[in-house]
Amino acid sequence: MDKQAIVELEQVFFSYEGVPVLEDANLVVKQKDFLGVIGPNGGGKTTLLKLILGLIRPDSGTIRIFGRPPKEGRKLVGYMPQTFNFDFDFPISVMEVVLMGRLGRRGLVRKYSKSDVQICLKALERVGMEQLKDRQIGNLSGGQKQRVFIARALATEPELLLLDEPVSSIDQQWQRSFYELLNELNQEIAIILVTHDVSVISTYIDNIACVNGRVHYHGSTKDGVSRISEMYQCPVELIVHEVSHKAIPHRLLENREDD
Numbered sequence: 001m002d003k004q005a006i007v008e009l010e011q012v013f014f015s016y017e018g019v020p021v022l023e024d025a026n027l028v029v030k031q032k033d034f035l036g037v038i039g040p041n042g043g044g045k046t047t048l049l050k051l052i053l054g055l056i057r058p059d060s061g062t063i064r065i066f067g068r069p070p071k072e073g074r075k076l077v078g079y080m081p082q083t084f085n086f087d088f089d090f091p092i093s094v095m096e097v098v099l100m101g102r103l104g105r106r107g108l109v110r111k112y113s114k115s116d117v118q119i120c121l122k123a124l125e126r127v128g129m130e131q132l133k134d135r136q137i138g139n140l141s142g143g144q145k146q147r148v149f150i151a152r153a154l155a156t157e158p159e160l161l162l163l164d165e166p167v168s169s170i171d172q173q174w175q176r177s178f179y180e181l182l183n184e185l186n187q188e189i190a191i192i193l194v195t196h197d198v199s200v201i202s203t204y205i206d207n208i209a210c211v212n213g214r215v216h217y218h219g220s221t222k223d224g225v226s227r228i229s230e231m232y233q234c235p236v237e238l239i240v241h242e243v244s245h246k247a248i249p250h251r252l253l254e255n256r257e258d259d
Contacts, residue, residue, distance in 0.1 A: 004030060006065065007065055008028055009063050011060070011062070013058060014056065022048065025044075025048070029190060031190055032187070034182070034186045034206065034207065035209055036201035037208070038195060038211070039211040040212055043213060044212070052077070054074050076159045078153030078154060078160070078162070079162045093133065094148050095121075098124060098133075098151045099155070100152055101120070101153060101154070102119065102156075120151070123154040124151045127148070129148055141174070143177075150166075159190065160190045162192050163191065164194045166193070179203075207219065
């Protein structure tokens with residue numbers, strides 16, 4: 001059976017104060033896809049996520065999320081922004097942070113239910129942080145904090161997870177386990193990951209969207225190497241480190257003639 005499309009952008013244009021950011025953007029994401037969105041700074045990657053969430057409206061074009069307008073469809077979307085306006089010195093526990101993910105379900109007035117607590121405990125368990133649920137968030141490492149914020153996004157019970165540069169503050173030691181966690185989550189939900197790290201998409205992600213003012217390419221990572229080069233206007237070499245211990249690291253190079 002063909003997978004159902006859960007994100008559909010057709011001929012989407014968006015500008016900010018008269019300056020074009022995205023032009024004629026077309027994109028389809030299906031159930032349980034793992035899509036890496038890559039492109040230069042200012043190319044429109046974060047704008048693309050905000051359009052999907054309905055935080056901003058396109059100048060023209062059509063966006064459907066789970067077959068609905070973005071503001072309705074985003075109930076099924078978990079979102080982890082690139083930066084958090086969060087005071088890590090504030091005395092709040094890991095569990096209390098994750099419970100914030102339930103606010104959209106219960107509203108600001110109602111108390112958290114037993115069901116809310118159980119859903120959040122399950123989310124913490126999925127990211128391996130249940131043992132630290134009572135610890136103050138400010139006392140965690142960068143990698144642990146990112147896992148907590150993933151749990152907060154999972155507490156919304158999403159069918160699609162949007163991640164904007166999720167490892168920007170994580171050291172190398174945590175990054176591999178973080179991406180392996182995403183691969184596990186992808187067995188159940190779709191993921192759209194914005195990243196600058198080309199090596200990450202070659203290792204963990206099969207499909208990419210190259211975004212720089214428009215969607216230059218959307219398809220397999222291997223076939224998209226030349227399109228990445230076009231965006232960055234320089235040759236790109238992907239170093240592939242397969243997750244399987246049996247695989248041998250190798251390079252994906254675009255086909256090009258020597259000058």
